[in-house]
Amino acid sequence: MEKDPPNEEFRKLVAVGDTHGPSHAPAPGAPWGTCSPGWRKLAVAAGLTVALILCFIVPLCDWMGFAVNSEFYSYMPLMPLITGYLIWLRRAGLGAVARPFWGAAAAAAAAAGAILALYFYARHEGWFPAEADYLCVMMLSFLLLLLAAGFVSLGAATMSAIAFPLALLLFMVPYPERVNEGLENFFQHASAAAAHGFFSLAGTHCEQEGLVLNLPTNFSLMVAPECSGIHSTQVLLITSLLAGSLFLRSPWRRAFLALFIVPLAIFRNGFRIFTIGELCVHVSHDMIHSWIHHHGGPVFFALSLIPFFLVLLWLRKPESQVQMTHKSGDEAQ
Helix, strand or coil: CCCCCCCHHCCCCCHHHCCCCCCCCCCHHHHHHHHCCHHHHHHHHHHHHHHHHHHHHHHHHHHHHHHHHHCCCCHHHHHHHHHHHHHCHHHHHHCCCCCCCCCHHHHHHHHHHHHHHHHHHHHHHHCCCCHHHHHHHHHHHHHHHHHHHHHHHCCHHHHHHHHHHHHHHHCCCCCCCCHHHHHHHHHHHHHHHHHHHHHHHCCCCCEEEEEEEEECCCEEEEEEEEHHHHHHHHHHHHHHHHHHHHHHHHHHHHHCCCCCCHHHHHHHHHHHHHHHHHHHHHHCCCHHHHHHHHHHHHHCCCCCCCHHHHHHHHHHHHHCCCCCCCCEEEEEE
């Protein structure tokens, strides 16, 4: 069966049930009832989204200022744009008839209401949250209400089709302060252990005392929270999720690619600490103040992309062979 061209697929998306001629967008001044179901559901979704943004305008402004002034969370404003682009790529597979899923909408709205109620109760009892904790509560509530609006206006089928792009919006939520500290602590200790391993392989004497690495020439390195590499690790995690969605089909391969980020991040951080330590021991102690320490993060991030893409190609190769086999079989028939 011959596949419809892309323009025909998009026409079906927004014009199922439309019998008003070749123009499927609502004409200026046309009554609401003459609009196609596709346009009506998009208009309802847009209206509910605008209403939610207005209700959360103060937390959203606080969130934007927090992201702009944070080195770690600077990626957050990009997440809505990435989600919108991925939804646009999936537009041909979206249905035009919206059947509200009231159960899921009610559950999401109830969860948002419970989170907000607990937050305001805690504030009333004297809790003063850190900025990250406050924004975590507000953004999570906003996304849950946005999810509820989607189930009401777009329906279960459409929401299921765009589940992955919507899930990426969770990266708009800052980590609670204690969670962020726990992640930093984990990557600090893991990176220090990895660096100690590199020094051992290179034959450089190194004694590790917690987060402190004692090296020759009376030089010691301490792995600070800024050396945890948590920001670049988060960006690499988002990259792995996007690459898995775009280039891999198997859920297991996608999961493997995402989990591979953890050892890769530890390996990268350990190698960076090892490089700085070797320069300080063999060149000058002043290398601790050099650009490679304070501004060399992007270089090591770029280096970590090499094994990342090699693993991606390794995971993609079996799927490409299967696709070629199916294509050859179809041509033979």
